[in-house]
Amino acid sequence: MFVGFSKKYFAKRISLLAITLIVATYLTVVIANGGGLVDQILASQIRFDVSSTLSRDPSFNRLPEEEREKMLEQRINLAIQAKGLDKPFIVRSFIYLVDALTLRLGQALVIKSNTGSRAVVDIIMERLPATVALFTTATIIYSVLGILVGLVMARKPGGLFDRFMTMLAVVTGVIPPWFFAIIFLLLFAFYIRLFPFGGFVSVPSPTDPLLYALDVMYHMVLPLITWIIASFPFWAYITRNIVIQTIGEDFVTMAKAKGLSEGMVLRKYVLRPSMPPIITNVALALIASWQGAIITEVVFGWPGIGNLLNLAILSTDAPVVIGAAVVYAYLLVATVLILDIIYGVLDPRVKVG
Amino acid sequence: MGDFVSSAPVGLKSVAYEVSHSKSGLAGIIILASILLISMVAVFSPENIIEKWNDPQAWLDKPRLAAPEWVTIFTGQNSLKTVIIKQEDFRKDVQKVAGLNTTKIELRARITYNYDTIPTEVNLNLEIISETRSLLTVRWVRPDGSSVLLLREAVEAGQKSVFTYRDRTVFENVQAYLQKLAAPSTLSVGEVLFSSEDSLLKGTAKLLKSSDVKPSRPYELVVEGVSESKFFDVNAQLNLLGSVYGLCGTDNMRRDIFVGIVWGAPIALAFGLVAALVVTLVQAVFGAISGFYGSRVDEIIQRVTDIYLVLPFLSLLITIQFIYKTTIWTLLIAVIALSLFGGVTKSVRSMALQIREEPYIEAAKSYGASRPRILFLYILPRLLPYTFANITVSVPAYVFLEASLSILGLGDPALPTWGKIISEAFSGGAAYYGYWWWILIPSIFIVLVSTAFALLWYSLDKVLNPRLREE
Numbered sequence: 001m002f003v004g005f006s007k008k009y010f011a012k013r014i015s016l017l018a019i020t021l022i023v024a025t026y027l028t029v030v031i032a033n034g035g036g037l038v039d040q041i042l043a044s045q046i047r048f049d050v051s052s053t054l055s056r057d058p059s060f061n062r063l064p065e066e067e068r069e070k071m072l073e074q075r076i077n078l079a080i081q082a083k084g085l086d087k088p089f090i091v092r093s094f095i096y097l098v099d100a101l102t103l104r105l106g107q108a109l110v111i112k113s114n115t116g117s118r119a120v121v122d123i124i125m126e127r128l129p130a131t132v133a134l135f136t137t138a139t140i141i142y143s144v145l146g147i148l149v150g151l152v153m154a155r156k157p158g159g160l161f162d163r164f165m166t167m168l169a170v171v172t173g174v175i176p177p178w179f180f181a182i183i184f185l186l187l188f189a190f191y192i193r194l195f196p197f198g199g200f201v202s203v204p205s206p207t208d209p210l211l212y213a214l215d216v217m218y219h220m221v222l223p224l225i226t227w228i229i230a231s232f233p234f235w236a237y238i239t240r241n242i243v244i245q246t247i248g249e250d251f252v253t254m255a256k257a258k259g260l261s262e263g264m265v266l267r268k269y270v271l272r273p274s275m276p277p278i279i280t281n282v283a284l285a286l287i288a289s290w291q292g293a294i295i296t297e298v299v300f301g302w303p304g305i306g307n308l309l310n311l312a313i314l315s316t317d318a319p320v321v322i323g324a325a326v327v328y329a330y331l332l333v334a335t336v337l338i339l340d341i342i343y344g345v346l347d348p349r350v351k352v353g
Numbered sequence: 354m355g356d357f358v359s360s361a362p363v364g365l366k367s368v369a370y371e372v373s374h375s376k377s378g379l380a381g382i383i384i385l386a387s388i389l390l391i392s393m394v395a396v397f398s399p400e401n402i403i404e405k406w407n408d409p410q411a412w413l414d415k416p417r418l419a420a421p422e423w424v425t426i427f428t429g430q431n432s433l434k435t436v437i438i439k440q441e442d443f444r445k446d447v448q449k450v451a452g453l454n455t456t457k458i459e460l461r462a463r464i465t466y467n468y469d470t471i472p473t474e475v476n477l478n479l480e481i482i483s484e485t486r487s488l489l490t491v492r493w494v495r496p497d498g499s500s501v502l503l504l505r506e507a508v509e510a511g512q513k514s515v516f517t518y519r520d521r522t523v524f525e526n527v528q529a530y531l532q533k534l535a536a537p538s539t540l541s542v543g544e545v546l547f548s549s550e551d552s553l554l555k556g557t558a559k560l561l562k563s564s565d566v567k568p569s570r571p572y573e574l575v576v577e578g579v580s581e582s583k584f585f586d587v588n589a590q591l592n593l594l595g596s597v598y599g600l601c602g603t604d605n606m607r608r609d610i611f612v613g614i615v616w617g618a619p620i621a622l623a624f625g626l627v628a629a630l631v632v633t634l635v636q637a638v639f640g641a642i643s644g645f646y647g648s649r650v651d652e653i654i655q656r657v658t659d660i661y662l663v664l665p666f667l668s669l670l671i672t673i674q675f676i677y678k679t680t681i682w683t684l685l686i687a688v689i690a691l692s693l694f695g696g697v698t699k700s701v702r703s704m705a706l707q708i709r710e711e712p713y714i715e716a717a718k719s720y721g722a723s724r725p726r727i728l729f730l731y732i733l734p735r736l737l738p739y740t741f742a743n744i745t746v747s748v749p750a751y752v753f754l755e756a757s758l759s760i761l762g763l764g765d766p767a768l769p770t771w772g773k774i775i776s777e778a779f780s781g782g783a784a785y786y787g788y789w790w791w792i793l794i795p796s797i798f799i800v801l802v803s804t805a806f807a808l809l810w811y812s813l814d815k816v817l818n819p820r821l822r823e824e
Contacts, residue, residue, distance in 0.1 A: 021663070024660045027669075028665065031669045031673060034676040034677075037676055166811065167811060171807045174803045174806070175753065178757065179775075179796065182779055183792070185785075186784045186789060189785075190784060190785065191787065295757050295760050298760065299779065310761060313671045313675055316676070321672065324665075332663060
């Protein structure tokens with residue numbers, strides 16, 4: 001089945017992806033830590049915490065001045081050492097890198113999960129369902145819609161519908177979804193009062209599980225519509241271009257010349273070779289949907305990964321930022337690898353090596 | 354976007370001709386030209402709006418959260434537009450009281466009021482020049498001749514602002530007035546000032562217009578100052594603020610949104626253009642080098658591009674902007690640094706691979722042209738039209754990127770940008786309270802710029818990818 005795949009090619013591909021992953025993660029580690037700035041903030045935070053705890057201790061206050069200073073320094077150094085902050089940032093950045101790559105995501109600095117856990121994994125896992133429910137659903141809907149509309153556009157390139165959708169695609173392609181979100185909130189939440197202003201469930205939330213689910217869905221409608229409207233025209237446009245390019249190929253002309261029916265030509269000679277790039281796009285979008293959307297989630301008050309990232313960045317909680325980035329990078333790299341294999345199956349023309 | 358067809362007519366001049374002679378290209382150029390014109394107003398205006406923009410004192414004579422004036426066309430209401438009675442429009446009457454060392458100054462402002470709504474604010478700014486305390490009396494006289502005492506107190510010399518709707522003394526005086534009339538004390542100061550005394554006696558507030566009395570008479574504000582000081586002067590300015598203001602309305606800090614739009618235009622365009630230009634050109638040059646030089650160089654550039662494509666761009670940008678909270682121009686540098694390699698590098702590389710094999714490059718090599726010469730003079734010009742198409746489509750993306758960071762509160766703290774106006778509108782609850790102009794007007798401008806560039810791109814793409822545009 002994998003005609004074109006030699007072991008050597010596969011090894012090379014994997015090692016290149018691994019290098020990409022390592023370097024990208026390292027850059028994320030450095031930037032998320034502000035090039036060491038976050039550690040300085042942490043160190044001074046520890047200094048403050050230790051001295052304020054000690055000053056509240058009566059036995060400490062009874063000590064003579066000199067001893068107090070000595071004890072304070074000692075306690076601060078211990079606390080800094082306990083957090084590993086005594087090593088220079090360069091050294092620590094590599095420790096962080098190894099931790100990230102081995103998916104030991106560690107403890108968050110500030111953020112806690114609702115259950116009170118500080119483990120980055122817990123925090124991310126708690127937010128993940130909300131994001132998947134919204135953005136993965138949206139991605140599936142808008143890619144299917146986009147592909148269907150794209151096929152219609154490709155039927156009559158240059159026609160009225162095609163031109164209109166192309167313009168729409170370019171305009172919505174540059175307008176970020178949060179922009180639609182604000183306009184839709186004004187329109188549907190304020191003027192028409194059809195949907196809530198945001199959030200995940202009503203407060204207080206319904207106790208009945210069925211009602212709870214319905215309530216969540218009700219809150220999800222507007223963000224869902226926003227995301228779909230903001231995304232599907234561009235998908236339709238991409239699909240259209242891919243299909244039109246395939247239609248121009250000699251083997252399609254040949255099939256038409258043979259007198260095959262239009263439906264047959266479309267299914268067997270156009271769609272199949274068009275699938276690999278379309279699948280690539282859908283797969284990458286599905287992976288990206290896992291990350292949520294920082295600003296759209298903030299605008300809708302949606303408690304997903306995007307909102308978490310915003311919170312983490314604004315409280316300089318580097319481990320959470322790195323954790324989310326690293327899981328995403330892993331998923332992305334794995335997807336690229338899997339797509340490589342699928343390509344070979346779907347389109348035998350793909351040359352490898 | 355799409356496949357590169359190397360046989361397309363891709364001279365820069367012919368592309369420019371084609372674009373300016375297509376409907377969509379022309380429309381795009383016209384929109385952009387008008388926005389450029391607006392920017393010119395801001396760039397060449399002597400006024401220092403940037404400083405004024407963040408100074409709350411500078412906007413006191415504007416109403417808060419007023420809709421644009423043209424909404425009155427649709428509501429059919431003759432809503433009050435801002436009326437400002439300036440110092441020189443007050444009639445001043447100075448009297449020396451004989452025998453005593455006392456000066457009495459009377460200021461009178463006449464306001465013909467025929468609007469359908471009462472003002473949202475009535476603010477009086479007083480300037481008192483005196484060496485002792487002086488007695489100040491402010492009265493409000495309605496067209497029907499009835500009057501309300503607003504203030505009677507001894508005041509120090511200096512500036513004094515009286516926000517009549519919120520002022521405690523005025524409120525107490527108005528309450529006393531209502532008690533005397535035996536009218537309900539729930540009426541607001543504004544309702545009391547602008548209702549006829551008859552309607553107040555019946556316990557309701559009915560707006561009294563100047564034209565309701567025959568012959569038509571104005572409202573009057575009378576300021577009276579009495580002082581024993583040798584030099585004594587009182588000046589006043591009266592602001593009646595309405596519920597509509599200007600072309601674009603105002604925000605919650607009384608700022609004229611029109612001013613923000615005009616001054617935001619050059620910033621939006623400059624940021625978008627510079628970012629799009631630099632990022633696309635740098636990526637294109639790396640792509641061309643990668644495709645033309647091949648081998649090791651190609652390998653390195655492609656691997657670096659892969660790394661850049663994996664980086665979480667927005668997260669990192671937000672982190673950088675948050676940690677080094679800075680101006681829009683350092684944001685620009687961060688954006689460029691995070692996009693040195695990217696999608697354009699990949700697509701330009703594939704084009705360069707095709708061009709490399711063409712006979713004229715072979716010819717150039719054979720007569721000994723240097724590799725940089727071939728790259729910059731023979732290959733890059735061929736790639737320019739594609740590069741331009743990419744620039745046009747990424748300008749609005751960068752305009753929106755600035756807006757996106759503003760939404761998270763990471764915009765430039767000083768400059769009025771379109772994105773910042775939208776983000777302030779959102780955080781100011783414009784979507785929840787229906788201050789539509791505050792959100793929609795800057796939005797319309799951002800979408801207008803995006804559409805203009807999209808139209809340009811569309812006409813460019815028609816020339817560059819004729820295969821995708823066949824009827």
